[in-house]
Amino acid sequence: MKRKKLFYGDTIHKRLVSAFLLVIISCLLLSGIVSYVALISVEKNKTEVEMISNLEQVTQNMDRLFLSMCQISEQMMQQGNLGILLNSYLTTQNSYELYHIKKQICTDMVTVAFPSSDINLLSYYNYNTQRNIFESFTFKEGYDFNQVPELIRIGDISYNGFHPSFRKYQNDMVISLKRESKFSENISGLIYIEAKLDLLGYIQTRQNDKNSKKMECIILQADKKGNICYSSDKDIFPVKKDFTLHSIFPDGKEKGVYGQYFAVAKTSKMGYTNLLLIRMSDYKRELYQWFDRSLIVFIVSIVLLYCMVFIIHRIIYGPLKIFGKEIDKLGEGSFELTDYDSGVLEFNQLFEQFNKMKRQIKKLITDVEIAEKEKNQLEVEKLIYQINPHFLMNTLNSVHWLAKSHNQPEISKFITNLNSILAYNLGKLDKDxxxxxxxxxxxxxxxxxxxxxxxxxxxxxxxxxxxxxxxxxxxxxxxxxxxxxxxxxxxxxxxxxxxxxxxxxxxxxxxxxxxxxxxxxxxxxxxxxxxxxxxxxxxxxxxxxxxxxxxxxxxxxxxxxxxxxxxxxxxxxxxxxxxxxxxx
Missing domain, CATH: 3.30.565.10 (Histidine kinase-like ATPase, C-terminal domain)
Known part of the structure; x- marks a missing residue:
């Protein structure tokens, strides 16, 4: 076999690469312009949607926890199950009964709070003694119910915003409920309930690729009158009298720019308002990053595209052209075997398979010629195969009638049985x-x-x-x-x-x-x-x-x-x- 080395024309290569690059670069530029304009709006809306969505989750969970604490406080009131036990405890003089009532109150306080895993602390506070009568967990030293930020007051119930937990050994941020109550004829007090609310679990922060610092998020809370009563960063936004919701959104909207921050607000159905603020530099950071990365990707894509086109032309176009010529030769009846070295294993295997196909086609043509010659001989042998048993059975029938005509019953019976067995063995009788x-x-x-x-x-x-x-x-x-x-x-x-x-x-x-x-x-x-x-x-x-x-x-x-x-x-x-x- 003659071995040929494949060579490629430079002129065809240049024209193919130039045309391919011209079309692709035009498409990439057009797509980049359109996508950039669209992504500016999309990225801006994405940040706002994330902020609003996170703020809504915080507000909804606060409403849910306020409702849950309100329901628990109903059971702790004088007419509730826990309130009735408390009155019995305050009025009973029997030590044995006092022990059992105290034990039952402690058990019921845990049971009441059990359905909600976020409930952190429950207590009965006595104004007269300035101490807790009962508490589900130990309080910190120096706690003061008057220091919690009040968001809403409805009747005798005060709903309080974020503040550190009063529970000992815990520094979680909680929201709480205070409810005035009369425990007996001579004792007035306060029901206090607090619930954990994991702010970091709802406020999603994103990483900055340059310095790996988290995006700064600041939470503010305003009471029903619009006064800011809580700030997660009091150094930047201190809580003071003249700092109100109107200061941030003078036009009454729920999103906008405040100084160097972008802010969104969400007012609860109960009347209080939560606010989320991030720096403007963080707000636009991802757009800047997208532009820088897109430019790098675009340049790298052009380089890779050129390399890809060049490689595709070298390893695919040339071998396919030679392969097409070989197919034309095969169509003309040439079965000459030629070994091509394309430099690519897959194409070399393809050429080898093509040579193998040539050999098989040539062999098939030869086999067809031989098969035609053997066909007649096979037909003759088939007829002989059918005639020989038929001839044998006819001969046995003749012997049977000959024996019968010469009054030889034993021979006749022998031939009859032999003929029957022979026909059965050859499948001449029942097929099944x-x-x-x-x-x-x-x-x-x-x-x-x-x-x-x-x-x-x-x-x-x-x-x-x-x-x-x-x-x-x-x-x-x-x-x-x-x-x-x-x-x-x-x-x-x-x-x-x-x-x-x-x-x-x-x-x-x-x-x-x-x-x-x-x-x-x-x-x-x-x-x-x-x-x-x-x-x-x-x-x-x-x-x-x-x-x-x-x-x-x-x-x-x-x-x-x-x-x-x-x-x-x-x-x-x-x-x-x-x-x-x-x-x-």
């Missing part, structure tokens, strides 16, 4: 073999063999529907033939029994003789159905091998063939053939 047809052919075969050998055959067949079910052709004849040839013995008796075992759902076929039996080596040899020595003149056991092979083909591994034999005591062959409940 059943147990009944096998038994009938077996009877004919035994009658035929009795004319040659002196023996008795006992056939015990249990009548039943199973006899009409399909099975293997020539199943019993080879087994009985072996029994007649090797197992007659001195008694000259062969016992055949066929019946249906309903419990195990098997057709059982047993063939037993009383002859000389088999040695252990011979028995092991018969267990291997495909061990057949073509050089052997006798090949004893071929019938058993045939039966075993046909059973494996027809029944798979569901049929069982068992051979029991002992030297000098005969051989017994048992077949277990499965049937389903419908008999198939």
């Amino acid at each position: 073999t059943t147990f009944r047809s096998e038994i009938n052919m077996l009877q004919n075969y035994i009658d035929l063999q009795k004319m040659r050998y002196d023996f008795d055959a006992s056939i015990d067949v249990e009548e039943g529907p199973y006899l009409d079910q399909p099975t293997v052709r020539l199943l019993l004849q080879p087994l009985v033939e072996n029994a007649i040839r090797y197992g007659l013995g001195d008694q000259g008796i062969i016992e055949i029994r066929i019946f249906y075992h309903d419990v195990r759902n098997y057709v059982v076929l047993m063939i037993e003789d009383h002859g000389k039996g088999l040695s252990k080596d011979k028995l092991m040899q018969l267990q291997e159905p495909f061990r057949y020595n073509q050089d052997s003149k006798e090949n004893s056991g071929i019938g058993l091998r045939y039966v075993r092979s046909m059973l494996e083909t027809y029944y798979g591994d569901k049929a069982i063939m068992n051979i029991n034999s002992e030297k000098g005591r005969g051989t017994k062959i048992t077949l277990l053939l499965p049937l389903n409940k419908e008999g198939s």
Whole structure:
């Protein structure tokens, strides 16, 4: 074969690359301009939507916790379950009862707060003693209920904004509820409930890629009158009288620029307002980052695109062109094999496969010519195959009528049985073999063999529907033939029994003789159905091998063939053939 090295024309390459780059660069520039204009608006709206969404989550969770604390306070009032126990505790003088009531109050305070995992602390505060009567957890030293920022007051209930927890060993930010209550005729006090609200869990902060610092977010809260009563950063936004919601949004809107910050507000249905503020530099930071990164990506994309076009031209266009020429040559009838080195493994394999296809096509053409020559010979052999059995059966029929005309009934019966067996074995009779047809052919075969050998055959067949079910052709004849040839013995008796075992759902076929039996080596040899020595003149056991092979083909591994034999005591062959409940 002639080896060729592929070379590529520079002019075609330059034109292809120039046209490709011109189209792609134009598309990239147009897409970049359109996407930049769109992304400015999208990114701005994205930041605002995130801020508003986060603020709404904080406000909704505050409303939910205020409602939950209000419901708990109802149970702690004088008419509630806990309030009734508290009155009993304050009025009972019996020490034993006091102990049990105190224990029950402590248990019920935990039970009341259990449904809401955010409830952090519950207490009854006595104005007279300036101490807590009951508390679910220990309070910090120096706590003061008057220092919490009040957002709304409805009747005797005060809803308070963010402040540090009064619970000992905790520094979480909480919101709380205070409710005035009269515990007994002489004692007035306060119900205090606080709930945790994880601000960082709702205010999503994003990373700055340059300095890896978090975007600064500041939370403010305004009460129902618009006064700012809480600030998460009092150094930048201190809480003072003249600092109101109107100072941030003088036009009454809920978003806008306040100094160096962009702010959004969300007013609760209860009347208070939450505000979220971020620096303007952070607000626009991602737009600047997007522009810088987009420019870098655009430049890198152009360089990579040029490299990609160049590589594609070198490794794909050239080999495909050569491959097209080879196809044209094949179409013209040329089967010349040529080895191309394209420098790419896949293309080299493709050329090799193409050469292989040429060889196969050439071989197929030769095979077709040979097949045409052999077709006539095959037809002749087929006719001979059909004519020879037909001729043999016609000849046997002629012998049958000749014996009958010369008053030879034994010969006539012999020929009749032989003809019937031959037609059955060649498939000239029933196409589907059943147990009944096998038994009938077996009877004919035994009658035929009795004319040659002196023996008795006992056939015990249990009548039943199973006899009409399909099975293997020539199943019993080879087994009985072996029994007649090797197992007659001195008694000259062969016992055949066929019946249906309903419990195990098997057709059982047993063939037993009383002859000389088999040695252990011979028995092991018969267990291997495909061990057949073509050089052997006798090949004893071929019938058993045939039966075993046909059973494996027809029944798979569901049929069982068992051979029991002992030297000098005969051989017994048992077949277990499965049937389903419908008999198939």
